[in-house]
Amino acid sequence: MDVELTERAEDYLRAIYEITARKGYARIRDIAREVGVQPSSAVEMMRKLSSKGLVNYEKYGGVTLTEKGAEIAAAISSRHETFLKFLRIIQVPEEIARRDAHILEHQLDPKTILQFSRFVEFITNAPDRPRFISRWMELFKSYCEEEDRKLKSNNFRRR
Amino acid sequence: MDVELTERAEDYLRAIYEITARKGYARIRDIAREVGVQPSSAVEMMRKLSSKGLVNYEKYGGVTLTEKGAEIAAAISSRHETFLKFLRIIQVPEEIARRDAHILEHQLDPKTILQFSRFVEFITNAPDRPRFISRWMELFKSYCEEEDRKLKSNNFRRR
DNA sequence: CATAAAATTTAAGCATACCTAAATTTATTA
DNA sequence: TAATAAATTTAGGTATGCTTAAATTTTATG
Numbered sequence: 599m600d601v602e603l604t605e606r607a608e609d610y611l612r613a614i615y616e617i618t619a620r621k622g623y624a625r626i627r628d629i630a631r632e633v634g635v636q637p638s639s640a641v642e643m644m645r646k647l648s649s650k651g652l653v654n655y656e657k658y659g660g661v662t663l664t665e666k667g668a669e670i671a672a673a674i675s676s677r678h679e680t681f682l683k684f685l686r687i688i689q690v691p692e693e694i695a696r697r698d699a700h701i702l703e704h705q706l707d708p709k710t711i712l713q714f715s716r717f718v719e720f721i722t723n724a725p726d727r728p729r730f731i732s733r734w735m736e737l738f739k740s741y742c743e744e745e746d747r748k749l750k751s752n753n754f755r756r757r
Numbered sequence: 758m759d760v761e762l763t764e765r766a767e768d769y770l771r772a773i774y775e776i777t778a779r780k781g782y783a784r785i786r787d788i789a790r791e792v793g794v795q796p797s798s799a800v801e802m803m804r805k806l807s808s809k810g811l812v813n814y815e816k817y818g819g820v821t822l823t824e825k826g827a828e829i830a831a832a833i834s835s836r837h838e839t840f841l842k843f844l845r846i847i848q849v850p851e852e853i854a855r856r857d858a859h860i861l862e863h864q865l866d867p868k869t870i871l872q873f874s875r876f877v878e879f880i881t882n883a884p885d886r887p888r889f890i891s892r893w894m895e896l897f898k899s900y901c902e903e904e905d906r907k908l909k910s911n912n913f914r915r916r
Numbered sequence: 917c918a919t920a921a922a923a924t925t926t927a928a929g930c931a932t933a934c935c936t937a938a939a940t941t942t943a944t945t946a
Numbered sequence: 947t948a949a950t951a952a953a954t955t956t957a958g959g960t961a962t963g964c965t966t967a968a969a970t971t972t973t974a975t976g
Contacts, residue, residue: 785925796923797926800925816925
């Protein structure tokens with residue numbers, strides 16, 4: 599039942615998932631742009647994903663996800679969201695967070711991913727201790743700002 | 758000044774760093790075992806790292822890190838420690854944490870790594886708020902245990 | 917010290933995934 | 947609708963990093 603996927607194959611799947619969510623299907627060109635490769639590379643990967651039954655791909659036709667492909671892509675996408683939220687919590691700037699969430703979403707042990715998502719859940723939704731949590735976030739943010747100030751003044755001294 | 762390294766090259770550097778810390782030098786066999794490849798693959802990588810001036814390598818001789826190599830390896834190793842500590846904080850089991858720290862130590866943006874280490878610092882060393890922090894850890898741990906109990910009883914019901 | 921065992925290296929090959937350039941197909945527009 | 951433009955595909959290559967098997971070198975032992 600389980601399909602072995604390379605990190606890169608997962609990147610392509612998530613890309614297709616996001617594009618099809620927007621416009622119903624994905625063209626080779628869209629996929630290539632999203633993943634950051636040349637169209638010929640995207641074609642190559644479509645053949646592989648198609649042979650694994652994860653995408654519907656016909657030469658010169660639009661690409662869509664099969665049921666199996668969509669299921670896997672949704673899981674990847676959900677992991678992605680978890681890591682994005684997590685990076686925001688630890689105060690990583692938005693643009694960097696978006697980039698690095700892509701890296702985190704691969705390879706980690708399911709248990710690790712589970713713990714990441716519990717952390718996010720604990721921080722954001724902890725239902726009966728909101729004051730405690732908001733205090734945590736507040737303190738961590740102040741701590742980071744203080745550290746940033748230290749960094750800046752160090753840089754200044756070095757020049 | 759900066760050297761471009763693949764993820765894999767970093768793995769080898771850290772392996773050599775750890776082995777030499779233990780016994781002063783590393784043999785091809787040690788490196789291969791540590792990285793989890795065949796000796797011939799390790800030889801191949803030694804040639805590359807040597808050509809970049811990161812390791813001292815002579816055919817049939819022990820491998821050591823150059824000054825530059827040691828500097829880079831130390832940075833990688835420190836990142837590794839940060840992620841290991843982090844995974845422990847979010848209650849990832851030790852064995853999995855050791856494995857996944859290797860994955861996290863690559864590719865992430867320096868700012869992201871900085872924020873991870875600040876988080877660890879904040880949780881473990883926050884000097885003037887130890888009661889608050891130990892309370893945080895305690896609460897998060899309870900939360901995870903509760904969730905684990907839920908998982909178990911769900912599994913039980915499904916059988 | 918000769919020889920057997922162990923370690924290392926070389927050689928040849930494979931898989932992934934990327935690229936450019938040329939060929940082909942599809943879409944657009946004059 | 948014919949010609950041109952855009953998109954896609956194919957072909958041929960490259961780089962990384964891995965493997966096994968054979969050759970070589972080093973180390974250990976009878």
